[in-house]
Amino acid sequence: MxxxxxxxxxxxxxxxxxxxxxxxxxxxxxxxxxxxxxxxxxxxxxxxxxxxxxxxxxxxxxxxxxxxxxxxxxxxxxxxxxxxxxxxxxxxxxxxxxxxxxxxxxxxxxxxxxxxxxxxxxxxxxxxxxxxxxxxxxxxxxxxxxxxxxxxxxxxxxxxxxxxxxxxxxxxxxxxxxxxxxxxxxxxxxxxxxxxxxxxxxxxxxxxxxxxxxxxRPWELLEANEWKIDELDREIRGEVHETADLRGPVVVEEGASVDAGVVIEGPALVRAGASVGPNAYVRGATLLGEDAKVGHGVEVKNSVLMPGATVGHLSYVGDSVLGRNVNFGAGTNVANLRHDDEPVKLTVKGERVSTGRRKFGVVVGDDAKTGINVSLNVGTKLSPGVGVPPGETVTRDR
The missing domain is CATH 3.90.550.10 (Spore Coat Polysaccharide Biosynthesis Protein SpsA; Chain A)
Structure with a gap:
């Protein structure tokens, strides 16, 4: 003092x-x-x-x-x-x-x-x-x-x-x-x-x-979460199904739920009101914010889902930041690795800037939505409220 x-x-x-x-x-x-x-x-x-x-x-x-x-x-x-x-x-x-x-x-x-x-x-x-x-x-x-x-x-x-x-x-x-x-x-x-x-x-x-x-910049928000989530000690206060498998430092806050067949590999934080599964896989330093939803057959890796964000069915989200109340349609998949293994770039104030990260997915503004079977390429951004029609492949910011 x-x-x-x-x-x-x-x-x-x-x-x-x-x-x-x-x-x-x-x-x-x-x-x-x-x-x-x-x-x-x-x-x-x-x-x-x-x-x-x-x-x-x-x-x-x-x-x-x-x-x-x-x-x-x-x-x-x-x-x-x-x-x-x-x-x-x-x-x-x-x-x-x-x-x-x-x-x-x-x-x-x-x-x-x-x-x-x-x-x-x-x-x-x-x-x-x-x-x-x-x-x-x-x-x-x-x-x-x-x-x-x-x-x-x-x-x-x-x-x-x-x-x-x-x-x-x-x-x-x-x-x-x-x-x-x-x-x-x-x-x-x-x-x-x-x-x-x-x-x-x-x-x-x-x-x-x-x-x-x-x-x-967005990837530094991801890095900040990696730092602070890694400091958490295991604490299970929410509702966890007996067949769920929670490994290592996982925090499930009171009011959160983890359904059957879910695997969570810590460090991970599931905040109050969030729900995971059934049959979902969460790994890496992942934050599932208040009332976020990760549904059946979804994998989330090393990402931040802000309050109310929903990835409902059969999707993959890696090394990404999803804003408040984002909704990914079934089969929405995020690419987080360039084929040439170079660091992923992101547009910052009109310029393409290296994130310095070999793996980085997408940054999605509040209330954006994707239809079913949408593919989002590495280093793309969706502006708040943007809607992506079903079946599209997004390779540029929208």
Whole structure:
């Protein structure tokens, strides 16, 4: 527990354009990661580290954040600040400035952090979280001397170190007055400019994280679920048929049901109201959200089915993310492997980008539907509400 009183600012205002179509009507920080939204993992890390108040900065689809966190979360008070336009991370914290009093932490609501490192961050005075990456050119890069930050440079062509800035900070009280930074070349007010000022005025510790994930794109949401579902311990509270075979760390929440002939190989999480089977096969780090349905003869592997998603009959879904209330017709099959064994690509903001994953299936927006006997090729996206007629093979985004 930190010795000083710390307010934790969790940034949850962004729309998440790179993770579309999943963020079409839900803010990215509220997308599901295991048994809670992404932002709740950041909030939990802050609470475990000793924060005595959570201050959530909201904007896009703010009601979803407010409804989940309410006025109190994990035993500490929650308050909110509204960022009217997404004008950068410093601008987001500035929206909360009038509610800050004393040293304050800032965490990105769309990042997963090593909780032990966040506790160390809170105990280290002015500090920033750091993580060693293979390609630092995509990040803010920290230079250090004796564990103290000497410089930070944004997305350098020639990185001085491999220490990436993780977007986790503990700022001194004085930093509240430093939030009015000029716009960067990207047209945003960057929190890294506030960090640079703090580095000039204070000894800022670089706290290295053993694990960290910035969830910006759909395959990173899959990776986040792989991380957090893998941490679950076996717990069976729902209704499980005597002939079902649950192997390893499987969680079946109260109100969920697993029918006859089902095989589930953990790690897997079946949330309240979800139903599996009969004769279904679930494996890999799979999340079946509230009221999701996996029916007869269906195989689901290493995927996320968000609340209300239905894969009813004789289908295969692998390495995919299905949005809320998606409905796959009988015989809908997802391809998740390229024939040339190259990494699967996905369109992100109009550009084809490598997922870095040999296996990756599809990303399906809320309320999309497929008819019977539909084939979905690797790396395709279906927009919210899209309908695919029976018998079609989908090789391009719709």
């Amino acid at each position: 930190t010795a000083q009183s710390v307010q934790a600012v969790v940034l949850a205002a962004g729309e998440g354009t790179r993770i579309r179509p999943l963020s079409a009507s839900l803010p990215k920080p509220m997308l599901p990661v295991a048994d809670r939204p992404l932002a709740a993992h950041a909030a939990d890390a802050a609470v475990q580290a000793g924060a005595d108040e959570l201050l959530l900065v909201v904007g896009y689809e703010a009601d979803a954040v407010r409804e989940y966190f309410g006025d109190e979360y994990a035993g500490i008070p929650v308050s909110y600040a509204v960022q009217e336009t997404q004008a950068g991370t410093a601008d987001a914290v500035r929206a909360a400035r009038d509610q800050l009093d004393g040293p304050f932490a800032v965490l990105n609501g769309d990042n997963l952090y090593d909780p032990d490192a966040i506790a160390e961050l809170f105990d280290s005075g002015p500090a920033v979280g750091a993580f060693r990456v293979e390609d630092p050119s995509n990040y803010g890069v920290l230079s250090t001397e004796g564990g103290v930050v000497t410089d930070i440079v944004e997305k350098p062509a020639d990185p001085p170190t491999n220490l990436a800035n993780t977007g986790a900070y503990l700022f001194p009280d004085e930093a509240r007055e430093w939030l009015d930074v000029p716009e960067s070349e990207r047209g945003e007010r960057e929190i890294t400019d506030v960090l640079a000022r703090t580095v000039a005025e204070y000894d800022v510790s670089a706290v290295e994280l053993d694990r960290w994930l910035d969830v910006g």
